[in-house]
Amino acid sequence: MRKLLSGISFLLLFVLISCNQSNQPGNSDSRGFDTTAFIQLGDSITVAVQQVLLSNVMLATKAGGAGHAVAFCNERAMALTDSLALKYNCRIQRISDKYRNPANKPGEKEAALLKKLGSLNAASPLIFNEDSALIYYKPIRVAMPACLSCHGAAGKDILPGTLEVIRQQYPGDLATGYKEGDFRGLWKITFTKE
Numbered sequence: 001m002r003k004l005l006s007g008i009s010f011l012l013l014f015v016l017i018s019c020n021q022s023n024q025p026g027n028s029d030s031r032g033f034d035t036t037a038f039i040q041l042g043d044s045i046t047v048a049v050q051q052v053l054l055s056n057v058m059l060a061t062k063a064g065g066a067g068h069a070v071a072f073c074n075e076r077a078m079a080l081t082d083s084l085a086l087k088y089n090c091r092i093q094r095i096s097d098k099y100r101n102p103a104n105k106p107g108e109k110e111a112a113l114l115k116k117l118g119s120l121n122a123a124s125p126l127i128f129n130e131d132s133a134l135i136y137y138k139p140i141r142v143a144m145p146a147c148l149s150c151h152g153a154a155g156k157d158i159l160p161g162t163l164e165v166i167r168q169q170y171p172g173d174l175a176t177g178y179k180e181g182d183f184r185g186l187w188k189i190t191f192t193k194e
């Protein structure tokens with residue numbers, strides 16, 4: 001548990017430091033959307049969502065172990081994310097080529113983006129300025145050992161009880177076999193232009 005807590009503070013520190021580095025001069029498109037400002041907004045939203053998800057996973061793990069936390073994620077992760085999306089007026093998703101929840105499966109273009117960013121070992125956020133929306137992406141890494149208790153090697157990092165709950169709740173799960181530091185996927189935040 002202490003390991004999980006210190007891992008989480010490390011991750012938050014890391015995320016906060018990396019956010020400070022995206023302070024570049026403003027970049028406006030022809031309709032006046034300042035893409036740099038949206039990168040900064042995306043950074044703060046992903047930090048906030050991550051914090052909410054992690055603190056809830058931590059509490060659920062403390063209350064009933066990792067298997068219980070998996071069941072909790074299954075029931076509550078989307079609702080927690082949605083309430084923040086409402087607050088920030090955007091759509092918040094996490095996508096991965098090796099997804100656990102099929103709702104997080106990438107589209108065709110995104111599969112190519114995941115492949116490219118994964119092979120480049122990218123860390124910085126990107127923003128795509130499309131006709132109807134600004135779309136922010138930020139790489140997600142397996143940043144701490146605590147992630148491995150649900151995404152590491154089955155039978156080694158993931159306890160049998162936890163694996164059982166994962167297989168039950170997510171029959172087509174692809175999100176295991178990761179090592180610390182691996183590229184895990186992307187945050188995707190969609191800001192619709194009005």
Ligand code: HEC
Nearest residue numbers: 069070073077094096099100101104141142147150175185
């Ligand atoms: C207690 C188990 C548990 C821990 C610990 C955990 N996860 Fe997950 N993770 C899950 C579950 C369950 C889902 C599916 C959530 C859903 O239904 O949306 C998931 C989904 C994800 C997704 C979305 C893509 C997908 O596979 O569906 C990413 C990205 C992710 N986790 C990254 C991480 C990272 C990084 C860490 C460590 C900071 C971590 N997870 C720690 C259980 C866990």
